Amino acid sequence: MNFTDTHAHLYDPCFATELDMLLERTTEAGVHKIFLPNCDLETVPAMLQLSARFPNHCFPMIGLHPCYVNENVAAELAGLKAYLATHSFWAIGEIGLDFYWDKTFVAQQEAAFREQIGWAKAAGLPIVIHSREATTACLDIIESEGSGTVPGILHCFSGTVAEAERTVALGLHLGIGGVVTYKKSNLPDVIRAVGIEHLVLETDAPYLAPVPYRGKRNESSYIPYIAQAVADALGLPVAEVARLTTANAERIFASVSGSLLP
Numbered sequence: 001m002n003f004t005d006t007h008a009h010l011y012d013p014c015f016a017t018e019l020d021m022l023l024e025r026t027t028e029a030g031v032h033k034i035f036l037p038n039c040d041l042e043t044v045p046a047m048l049q050l051s052a053r054f055p056n057h058c059f060p061m062i063g064l065h066p067c068y069v070n071e072n073v074a075a076e077l078a079g080l081k082a083y084l085a086t087h088s089f090w091a092i093g094e095i096g097l098d099f100y101w102d103k104t105f106v107a108q109q110e111a112a113f114r115e116q117i118g119w120a121k122a123a124g125l126p127i128v129i130h131s132r133e134a135t136t137a138c139l140d141i142i143e144s145e146g147s148g149t150v151p152g153i154l155h156c157f158s159g160t161v162a163e164a165e166r167t168v169a170l171g172l173h174l175g176i177g178g179v180v181t182y183k184k185s186n187l188p189d190v191i192r193a194v195g196i197e198h199l200v201l202e203t204d205a206p207y208l209a210p211v212p213y214r215g216k217r218n219e220s221s222y223i224p225y226i227a228q229a230v231a232d233a234l235g236l237p238v239a240e241v242a243r244l245t246t247a248n249a250e251r252i253f254a255s256v257s258g259s260l261l262p
């Protein structure tokens with residue numbers, strides 16, 4: 001099997017003491033490539049260290065997560081943009097809008113999101129989007145910034161079938177995570193509506209672990225549980241889900257820049 005985890009915060013301090021074992025378990029599970037979304041300036045050094053230590057497995061992104069947008073947003077964006085000039089990244093992410101945790105900085109979140117979509121266009125990189133209780137607003141911004149011109153992933157997709165169809169129509173893929181294994185999830189319907197050609201897999205480790213680890217710390221080696229739920233929803237063999245979602249991920253992350261993954 002050749003799975004890809006398109007979204008995992010493996011640089012999180014909760015993994016720091018066991019990185020070699022963690023990567024060994026991940027490879028044993030058939031998960032060979034892991035894309036690392038950034039949060040803010042503070043998370044960059046650990047993310048770059050991890051990517052340098054496992055250059056064939058861990059691939060960094062750069063961006064300001066909407067939950068980290070505050071009164072320092074201008075300085076954060078300037079610092080992150082400077083990294084873009086000096087290091088290689090595979091996407092601008094994770095970026096977007098989060099109206100669930102805090103609405104104090106909604107205007108700043110929207111401005112930061114627009115600015116970072118601009119970085120993606122200028123650098124020829126895809127975008128990885130975080131949206132919580134903000135899917136319509138997120139999609140409106142992507143549409144107004146030029147739909148279909150920036151490939152990307154709406155990470156941890158949790159919306160309706162109609163929102164999924166709009167996301168796909170804008171040229172984006174849906175990131176499917178552990179929630180697909182939860183009993184009450186509508187993701188099987190979403191998955192059947194859009195089809196495997198618009199899906200990629202992700203853990204969002206250390207968050208949102210799939211059943212049977214729900215509520216525990218998540219890690220990239222749990223991707224096969226997510227793939228199995230997708231396979232069940234579509235009536236496909238899990239090996240096909242692995243092959244097709246990995247091909248989708250590789251197309252997204254190499255699409256605009258033309259850079260080849262190892």
Ligand SMILES: [Zn+2]
Binds near residue numbers: 007009037094204
């Ligand atoms: Zn994330």
